[in-house]
Amino acid sequence: MQLYHHPYSLDSQKVRMALEEKGIDYTSYHINPLTGKNMNVDFFRMNPSAKLPVFQNGAHVIYRAIDIIQYLDRLAVHLSGEIPPVNTEVHQWMQKVDAWNPKMFTLTHTPVKYRAFVSKFIRRVLIARMAEAPDLASMYHVKLREAYETEDKVKDPDIMKQSEEELSKLLDDVEAQLSKTKYLAGDEFSPADSMFVPILARITLLDLDEEYISCRPKILDYYNLVKHRSSYKIAIGKYFNGWKKYRTLFKTSFFLCVRTLFRRY
Template identity: 60%
Template sequence: MNRHGRVPVFQNGSHIIYNTIDIIQYIERIAVVSSGAESISASSREVIEWMQKIQDWDPKIFTLSHIPEKYRLYVSKFIRQVAIARMSESPELASDYHRKLKEAYETEEKLKEADVLRRSKDHLVRLLDEVERQLSETPHLAGQEFTMADVMLVPVLARLELLDLENEYIIGRPNIAEYWILVQQRLSYKKVIGKYFNGWRKHRTLLKAWFLVRIRSLLKRY
């Protein structure tokens, strides 16, 4: 799986899928078949609706707005340097890297606009409020069982914790807070996310990312 611009791309042989939810459903079907299940049941309409609601919130601006400016600008500069270097190394891809370069500049401009930051935050708040109401009725987003809708929600909550925003966005919503505690007990969470987000490992995750960027910049290995 790779990304072309901001569009997710999944390729399995000659089969190529571009939509995030379609990719998830495709992988879900593969998992069901691999498990030896006799029948394949696609995600329900309710699950897909929740997946769409979660996907509609773009976390990019919100996340960047909560990163200290000096670090954010350093990484932004590094990304621009990479794009410029790639443009000179691969002229045939110059238009693609020019698009990435333009996006980097546009992102920095958006981060200066209070309305853009407010809309991103308001969108997140509306989403979490809706999740909070749903979890007052069911233990998971789409009912009694953990589904792909929950799989898409978990990274949103993990992102808030990584940014030290759980008190503002999670703890104040008791149903989400309880849900988040239970989710973190799942073996799949512990294997995929938990080991990077708990205790000192959380800071190591951030430090490792920063260290790699710093080293690559110094060695100019793009």
């Protein structure tokens, strides 16, 4: 089993937490989206969406985080030989968490100069890959157009407001649920929690705890609880707890600056 992912990818964090919770062995491949590695020809041929993560088990390839996590759930049941009761509440929470797209929220809360620098670099990567693989040029052009469209969307205050409102509604629903249960879908950590916890980590990474987490006491207690889980430490804490996030971000910033300086895209 192989997982193509990166610590910066929120969906990758979801899948890695699920893998660690179930104790499933896999081969890890880091693909850094901020440096355009997800646009490399070999990876792009396998996955023209260029999105992370990608999970491969033999000839079976899965691209969406929620689909991967549900597959892992079925796989774990098959390996154990047990048939647990169907938990519809877990499935419903997974769908609700998956419905919120963190991309616009992340971009609108990223300093403009950094966002513009990375965006320009990625566009240059796409143009370079068009020349490198002419047979994929039309698909690379689609990604290039998406990059320009994303830049326009980030400047739209209505889109930013909508993303923030959707997040607040999700957090309010979670706060209400946690007043009744220890975890998102009951008193046991479930795949729904594996999907939700990285959202809290993204809020922390953007230094928005006070606005979205600290004002919700049940979520704050829950977040402090899950930080002690080994799955959190491996998938998120290893890269973003405290000073570690500066090390993680510095490595990518240095790489981008060097590649830009030498025009190596």
